[in-house]
Amino acid sequence: MIAELAPLFTGEFAHYRDIMALPDDPRPAIPATDVVTPDGLEARLMAYAPDCADGDRRALVSQWSRTYFLRLTVPTVAASLVLGWRLPVAFETLQIIIGDDGLPEGFKLPHAGERWNAAPDGPFERFSDLLDGNFTPFIEGVVGQVKVSRKVLWSNAGNYFEWLVSMMAKVPLPAAMIEDGQALIETACRPDGSRNPMYQPVRYVERQSGPSPLRQRRHCCVRYLLPELALCENCPHIDRPPAGARLPETV
Known part of the structure; x- marks a missing residue:
């Protein structure tokens, strides 16, 4: 548990409290980058679904990624929107704690993160560490190993992002607090004009x-x-x- 995140995870969100951890957490972990190597990805899929040795790899990797996106998204987005806290979730420095079911149980971060010094300039700056630093290299690494559509994986990520922001709106939280979360899924293009894969x-x-x-x-x-x-x-x-x-x- 990262002490700075403690205020977030009470009540129905209490089971998310141990997802984000620091390097001294005793649970074994693997570098996230190992997941997108041929041997590493196959090992993860077989640990998750040993009875599906002949199963469609597109479906298997999609199902595995759903847990990855859910457990990474909830604490990262909630910390940013509610606490103004920026977690270091870059793919190349992240470690994944694998549960007994073969799925991501949590993540070890290189450090606890930091508070934003100034308010981010919109959703794409606020969530750049998550989208550009993590989701993009993870998805590109996976599609380099398995011929699954990028749209499938980005949809898995977007599904949980939208669910979380909708849940936060019902709490309720001040509208300004979740504005960037809502804007991310309501904006068709990024500032550079490229398509926003998290759109609607x-x-x-x-x-x-x-x-x-x-x-x-x-x-x-x-x-x-x-x-x-x-x-x-x-x-x-x-x-x-x-x-x-x-x-x-x-x-």
């Missing part, structure tokens, strides 16, 4: 039957390629599932 990762769809409005991802995480898994509850294919796909029980 989900939509809220009115339906004739079932839950409505449905919080629905814009891009599928391709878990339907693993016959053992049902579609996600917010899958864009819920109303027209791919052949052979199983629907979740709650939709």
